[in-house]
Amino acid sequence: MSTSKNVSRRKFIQNAAVAGAAFTILPRFVLGGKGYIPPSDTVYIAGIGVGGKGTSDLTGVAKNPAARVVFLCDVDDRMAVDSKKNFPEAKYYKDFREMLDKEAKGIDAVTISTPDHTHAVAAMAAMNRGKHVYVQKPLTWSIFEARMLAETAKKNKVVTQMGNQFASADHVRLAKEMVDAGLIGDVKNVLAWTNRPVWPQGVPTPTGKHEIPKELDWDLWLGPAKPIDYNPAYLPFNWRGWWNFGTGALGDMGCHVMDAAFRILPIDFPSEVECSTTTEWQGFFDQAHYDESCPASSIIHLKFLRKDGKGNINLTWMDGGLLPKRPDELLPNEQMGDWDGGYIFEGTKGKLMGNYNTSPVLLPTSRMKDIKLPKQTQTRVPGGPDGHYTQWVDACKAGYGKMQLSSPFDYAGPFTEAVIMGNLALRSYAMRGPNGEGFPGRKKLLWDAKNMKITNFDEANQFVKREYREGWSL
Numbered sequence: 509m510s511t512s513k514n515v516s517r518r519k520f521i522q523n524a525a526v527a528g529a530a531f532t533i534l535p536r537f538v539l540g541g542k543g544y545i546p547p548s549d550t551v552y553i554a555g556i557g558v559g560g561k562g563t564s565d566l567t568g569v570a571k572n573p574a575a576r577v578v579f580l581c582d583v584d585d586r587m588a589v590d591s592k593k594n595f596p597e598a599k600y601y602k603d604f605r606e607m608l609d610k611e612a613k614g615i616d617a618v619t620i621s622t623p624d625h626t627h628a629v630a631a632m633a634a635m636n637r638g639k640h641v642y643v644q645k646p647l648t649w650s651i652f653e654a655r656m657l658a659e660t661a662k663k664n665k666v667v668t669q670m671g672n673q674f675a676s677a678d679h680v681r682l683a684k685e686m687v688d689a690g691l692i693g694d695v696k697n698v699l700a701w702t703n704r705p706v707w708p709q710g711v712p713t714p715t716g717k718h719e720i721p722k723e724l725d726w727d728l729w730l731g732p733a734k735p736i737d738y739n740p741a742y743l744p745f746n747w748r749g750w751w752n753f754g755t756g757a758l759g760d761m762g763c764h765v766m767d768a769a770f771r772i773l774p775i776d777f778p779s780e781v782e783c784s785t786t787t788e789w790q791g792f793f794d795q796a797h798y799d800e801s802c803p804a805s806s807i808i809h810l811k812f813l814r815k816d817g818k819g820n821i822n823l824t825w826m827d828g829g830l831l832p833k834r835p836d837e838l839l840p841n842e843q844m845g846d847w848d849g850g851y852i853f854e855g856t857k858g859k860l861m862g863n864y865n866t867s868p869v870l871l872p873t874s875r876m877k878d879i880k881l882p883k884q885t886q887t888r889v890p891g892g893p894d895g896h897y898t899q900w901v902d903a904c905k906a907g908y909g910k911m912q913l914s915s916p917f918d919y920a921g922p923f924t925e926a927v928i929m930g931n932l933a934l935r936s937y938a939m940r941g942p943n944g945e946g947f948p949g950r951k952k953l954l955w956d957a958k959n960m961k962i963t964n965f966d967e968a969n970q971f972v973k974r975e976y977r978e979g980w981s982l
Contacts, residue, residue: 530791551904552616553638554579556604556630559587560744561644562621565671566591566898569619569642577718578614581607585723586742600822604630604726612637617904620644621671625753625974626731628653635660635668640904642897644671645763646755647917647924651960652973654928656982658921663907667901672763674864676896677769681886683868684772685858689882691870693857695820698769701826702849704890709749709828710788712743712796715766728781729769732980750803751754756802757827762927763920764847764864772853775812775821776922777957783808783933786828805830808930825930837871865893889914929955936968 551574555566558580571577581601582588585886601607608615617640620630628648631641635657647670648654661668674680687695718739720726726738733752748754769775786805789794805828812821826832834844835852837859844850846863853860858875862868869876889895896914903911915923933953954964962968978980 519602527904540618549574549905551575551901552578552614553901554581554607554611554615554618554639555591555598556581556607556618556620556634557622557626557644558582558591559584559589560586560621561588561671561925562619563594565619565621565644565897567594567643568673568894569901570595571894572898572901574905578814579611581605583725584589584721584744585729586721603631603728608633608637608639612639613638617641617901622650622731623729623753624755624759625733625745626961628657629732629976629980631657632660635664635666636667638664640846640900642666642669642671642900645920645924646670646759646765646927647920649669649755649934650761650855650929650971650973651925651928653982654921654924656959658917661921667900667903667908667913667919669762669896669903669910669913670915670917670924671896672767672864672915673896674764674815674898675767675914676889677865677892679862679865679867680768680771681888682881683860683862685769685882685885686868686870687772687853687855688885691858691882692853692855692860693876694854695773695821695855697854698773698821698823698831698851699854700762700765700823700849700851701845702757702761702765702767702830703829703847704761704827704849705749705802705804707746707749709742709756709802710786710798711749711801712798713800714739729978732976734975736978751800751802751931751935754802755928758806758808758825758930758934759848761827762825762926762930765851766823766927767864767923768862768868769821769823769853770850770919770923770926774815774818775814775823776815776926777970778823778926778929778955779813779820779957780808780811780952780954781808781929781933782952783930783937785934785937791938802830802931803886803934806930806934808933810926810929835861835871842873885911912965925957932962932968932971935971936962936965939967 535590555562559582566577570577576593576600580591580598583602585640619642620636621644627643631643720738748760783806783807788798790796808825810823846866850863859871860868861871889899895940899913903913953962953968956963957959960972
């Protein structure tokens with residue numbers, strides 16, 4: 509504190525005393541100035557993966573006056589440039605394990621915005637030190653990881669939030685109120701789709717020797733994944749299309765588009781899954797097998813037993829530009845969904861169409877003129893998607909179990925398991941046996957959720973979890 513500020517403060521106190529004010533304890537807001545948040549009410553935050561989406565995640569978190577970003581961590585100095593400018597006083601690390609070991613006492617909560625393959629190991633390391641965590645979607649790379657994170661969050665009593673920020677939007681709450689009010693009857697089927705990928709998928713593995721940029725620690729970037737040579741084809745964005753690191757179009761957008769189904773309907777774990785994918789060709793009747801790359805497009809069918817015991821709900825997912833048949837109730841010139849995807853609930857009394865970032869509408873859309881929207885029953889999140897961050901910081905400050913969040917791990921864990929189940933089916937689809945025979949999607953995979961096991965095709969169970977490199981296990 510500067511000398512001039514000390515003099516000014518002493519003068520203020522002296523003047524107040526002369527005026528007859530009896531000061532026994534000076535209030536914190538006077539000591540700290542306007543907007544001052546005392547240390548006891550401050551959430552000290554460390555960011556892991558602070559470039560790209562990590563930049564906006566930290567910016568969103570920092571909008572809450574109670575948040576203070578004190579540590580930054582990224583394996584690539586090039587990606588960290590903006591966050592370093594935004595938080596110049598934050599100490600910088602490259603290895604989150606070192607940061608958590610050295611600085612644990614100065615950290616209350618951690619944001620994790622790394623590529624998918626590192627989400628779980630970073631989140632588990634933080635939670636096992638008692639830190640609250642905010643983890644980008646999809647919550648994890650594998651089904652097993654999602655189960656472990658949900659169980660650990662409950663056991664360690666830490667505040668958690670998955671970064672599907674549109675789960676805090678008004679749209680999904682309005683959609684739930686419309687379905688709960690019976691406007692479309694009992695939902696039997698859900699259709700969901702996206703235009704992703706908008707990065708390369710269904711392509712050959714990149715080759716060639718490339719010099720690793722001096723700003724990048726490639727070994728740290730690989731983390732728990734199978735070690736391979738550095739290639740600029742993977743960074744900074746296109747890792748999403750490679751099974752070693754990403755979860756493809758489904759992982760990227762499923763936790764946005766499919767959130768309405770899981771938030772509104774009584775479902776959690778699927779009972780069965782089947783799929784089909786784009787076939788790539790090298791020549792006439794010469795099929796290519798790009799087993800390391802996610803498919804260019806896919807269709808996935810999931811069946812859920814309703815938790816209320818009232819039958820089944822079928823969910824169909826499409827990506828890569830594939831679309832379901834247009835509903836007959838939709839006029840020829842009316843747009844189906846949004847530019848990047850959408851969902852349709854099919855009920856016994858009608859249909860509901862929407863997307864994660866657009867308001868839901870009944871079909872035919874003319875029904876919206878005739879019906880009265882149901883009474884609001886779902887609490888809105890102030891700020892909508894931006895409030896997703898503020899909500900988490902407030903919950904960290906309040907403590908475990910004191911506030912309702914939009915995507916805590918007890919919700920996001922089962923949700924992510926169901927989403928990633930589609931990838932298990934896709935990877936099984938591409939398998940080849942010793943004589944060249946495969947599993948070309950002509951079987952239905954049956955899932956035992958309690959034991960996390962496919963019961964009728966054991967080969968598929970290798971995709972429930974990954975083998976971790978030494979030093980990177982959960």
